[in-house]
Amino acid sequence: MQVSEEVYREYKRAEDKEHYFMKRLKRGRFVVDDKNQTVTYVPGRETSYEQLLEAEWAFAAYLFINNQYSRQCAKVKLA
Numbered sequence: 001m002q003v004s005e006e007v008y009r010e011y012k013r014a015e016d017k018e019h020y021f022m023k024r025l026k027r028g029r030f031v032v033d034d035k036n037q038t039v040t041y042v043p044g045r046e047t048s049y050e051q052l053l054e055a056e057w058a059f060a061a062y063l064f065i066n067n068q069y070s071r072q073c074a075k076v077k078l079a
Helices: 005-024 049-054 060-078
Strands: 029-033 038-042
Touching: none
Parallel strands: none
Antiparallel strands: 029 038
16 A cells, blocks of 8 residues: 555654653663763663562552451451
8 A cells, every 4th residue: 555755754653652652661771871981770661560569569459359358367267
């Protein structure tokens, strides 16, 4: 299918923008400062669920389920 150059450029721009948001922002990167001879690591903007669990983050849904489970256990022990 033939399209005009303007349409193709807009399509390519949108595709590049999607790649930026879906891939590049999620990964960490190193920034090299030649002037000061330093290297800095900039972490990605997204952390996986597994990484958050490893860091022992507590999620509202998890706490709710845990709380419900604790209540059920308490009822069973009392009965």
